[in-house]
Amino acid sequence: MPTKTLIAGPKIKTALPGPNAKRVLAGDDKYISPSYTRSYPLVAKSGRGVVVTDVDGNEFFDFSAGIAVTSTGHCHPEVVAAIQKQAGELIHMSGTDFYYENMVQLAERLSKIAPMPGPHKIYYGNSGTEAIEAALKLARYHTKRQNVIAFFGAFHGRTMGALSLTASKPQQKRRFAPLVPGVTHIRYPDVYRGCSGGPQDAEAFAMGCARFIEDKLFKTTLAPEEVAAIFVEPVQGEGGYVIAPTPFMQELRRICDRHGILLVVDEVQSGVGRTGKWWAVEHTGVEPAHASTFGGNPVCIAAALATLDVIEREGLLAHSAELGSYMLKRMADWPAKYRIVGDVRGRGLMIGVEIVKDQKTKEYGAELRDRIVQRAFEHGILFLGCGPSTVRISPPLVVTRDEADAAIDILEESIETVSKGA
Structure with a gap:
C-alpha cells in the first residue's frame, strides 16, 4: 500500500504559464487542431507517481490522472520496465491476423476479474x-x-x-x-x-x-x-x-x-x-x-499485465476504498461551510464536488467551478471539471494520504476564495 510521498507538496517556481510553456503554447496554437480543448495552460514534461513536472520545472500533484486512467501513477517503474522489455522484442503484430502469447495471458487475467460469470471472451x-x-x-x-x-x-x-x-x-x-x-x-x-x-x-x-x-x-x-x-x-x-x-x-x-x-x-x-x-x-x-478494455498492441498488453500486477501486489483496491472514504469524510461538511458547494459524492478515488450558484435552486455554477479549478492549478494541483459544474477528483491509485491532504487543503482554499468573491 502506498506510503511514500515523493515531494512535500507542489512547487510552483514561475508564473503560469512559464516562458517555456508559452513557447509551446504558441506552437500549439499554430499547428494543432482547435478541436482539442484544454482546461488550463499546463505543458507537461515528465511525471512520477502523483507528481507531474512541466517544461519550466514547476511540480504539480496530478489529481486528474489522465481522466482517471493512470491507475498506477505516472511512469511506475514496473510498468515502464515492462514497456521497455516488450518494445525490444516486438512492437506490433496484428492480433486480428496472428497470435502472440501475451494477448492470451492478459485475456486470462481479465477473465478472472471480470464482473460477470464465465466463460468469457475478451475483445481488445x-x-x-x-x-x-x-x-x-x-x-x-x-x-x-x-x-x-x-x-x-x-x-x-x-x-x-x-x-x-x-x-x-x-x-x-x-x-x-x-x-x-x-x-x-x-x-x-x-x-x-x-x-x-x-x-x-x-x-x-x-x-x-x-x-x-x-x-x-x-x-x-x-x-x-x-x-x-x-x-x-x-x-x-x-x-x-x-x-x-x-x-x-x-x-x-x-x-x-x-x-x-x-x-x-x-x-x-x-x-x-x-x-x-x-x-x-x-x-x-x-x-x-x-x-x-485495453487495446491489443503487444506493448500495451505488456503495460496492462504489469499494471494488474502492481494493483494486486500494492493492494490498491483496498487503498482506493480506504483513502477515498477518508477524503470524503474530510469534505463532508463543505456544503454546510461554503454556499457554493451543493454536493460532495464519490466511491473510492472517484469523487465529485458539485458547485452551484445557489444551494436552494441548485443552479449550476460552471463559471465558479472553472475559477476553482484554475486557482487550484495556480497553486499546483491538477483537477478537471466534469458535468455542468462539478470538480472531478480522480488521482492515481498510488496517491498517499499526505498527497491527498495537500490537494484537499488547496481545493478547499480555492473554494473558500471563490465563494467569497461570488
Missing part, C-alpha cells in the same frame, strides 16, 4: 470509444434488434456510434447529425438533483428512473422485443461523477432479463480499481452482459 480495443462501438455492434448482431437505450448525462465516446449514445454536452454533437438511429435517452438517477428527501425518497426516485422504461417507454415509444441493449455507466464520468444507486442498477438488470435485453456497462473511467473494487458495478451486485 484501442480506446473506450472503440470498445463502445464494438459493444453496440455486438448487441445488435447478437439480439437481431436495432434499438438501444442510454442515459442523459452519459459519455461513451466521440466516434459516430458512441457519440450517438453520448448525451452530456450539446457541443459534442453539434453539426454532426444525422447520427446513428435507434438510440433513446432517458433520465439517469441523479439523486442530488432528483429528490430532496432522505434515503427512502432517494431510493424511490432511483427506482422510478428505472421503472420508467417499462411503465412508460415500452408502452408508448419502444417495443421491448426491438431493444438490443441498455448502455449505462455505474458512475457517470463526464456527466458529473454521479453514482447510480444500487436499487436502480438491480432494477435495470431485472428489466433486461425479463425482455432479453443486453446490459452493457461502460467502465472506462470507473474500472480497474478506481472505486475500491476492480469494477464499479461490483458495488451493486449486478452482472453486466458485456465488458471491454
Whole structure:
C-alpha cells in the first residue's frame, strides 16, 4: 500500500504559464487542431507517481490522472520496465491476423476479474470509444434488434456510434447529425438533483428512473422485443461523477432479463480499481452482459499485465476504498461551510464536488467551478471539471494520504476564495 510521498507538496517556481510553456503554447496554437480543448495552460514534461513536472520545472500533484486512467501513477517503474522489455522484442503484430502469447495471458487475467460469470471472451480495443462501438455492434448482431437505450448525462465516446449514445454536452454533437438511429435517452438517477428527501425518497426516485422504461417507454415509444441493449455507466464520468444507486442498477438488470435485453456497462473511467473494487458495478451486485478494455498492441498488453500486477501486489483496491472514504469524510461538511458547494459524492478515488450558484435552486455554477479549478492549478494541483459544474477528483491509485491532504487543503482554499468573491 502506498506510503511514500515523493515531494512535500507542489512547487510552483514561475508564473503560469512559464516562458517555456508559452513557447509551446504558441506552437500549439499554430499547428494543432482547435478541436482539442484544454482546461488550463499546463505543458507537461515528465511525471512520477502523483507528481507531474512541466517544461519550466514547476511540480504539480496530478489529481486528474489522465481522466482517471493512470491507475498506477505516472511512469511506475514496473510498468515502464515492462514497456521497455516488450518494445525490444516486438512492437506490433496484428492480433486480428496472428497470435502472440501475451494477448492470451492478459485475456486470462481479465477473465478472472471480470464482473460477470464465465466463460468469457475478451475483445481488445484501442480506446473506450472503440470498445463502445464494438459493444453496440455486438448487441445488435447478437439480439437481431436495432434499438438501444442510454442515459442523459452519459459519455461513451466521440466516434459516430458512441457519440450517438453520448448525451452530456450539446457541443459534442453539434453539426454532426444525422447520427446513428435507434438510440433513446432517458433520465439517469441523479439523486442530488432528483429528490430532496432522505434515503427512502432517494431510493424511490432511483427506482422510478428505472421503472420508467417499462411503465412508460415500452408502452408508448419502444417495443421491448426491438431493444438490443441498455448502455449505462455505474458512475457517470463526464456527466458529473454521479453514482447510480444500487436499487436502480438491480432494477435495470431485472428489466433486461425479463425482455432479453443486453446490459452493457461502460467502465472506462470507473474500472480497474478506481472505486475500491476492480469494477464499479461490483458495488451493486449486478452482472453486466458485456465488458471491454485495453487495446491489443503487444506493448500495451505488456503495460496492462504489469499494471494488474502492481494493483494486486500494492493492494490498491483496498487503498482506493480506504483513502477515498477518508477524503470524503474530510469534505463532508463543505456544503454546510461554503454556499457554493451543493454536493460532495464519490466511491473510492472517484469523487465529485458539485458547485452551484445557489444551494436552494441548485443552479449550476460552471463559471465558479472553472475559477476553482484554475486557482487550484495556480497553486499546483491538477483537477478537471466534469458535468455542468462539478470538480472531478480522480488521482492515481498510488496517491498517499499526505498527497491527498495537500490537494484537499488547496481545493478547499480555492473554494473558500471563490465563494467569497461570488
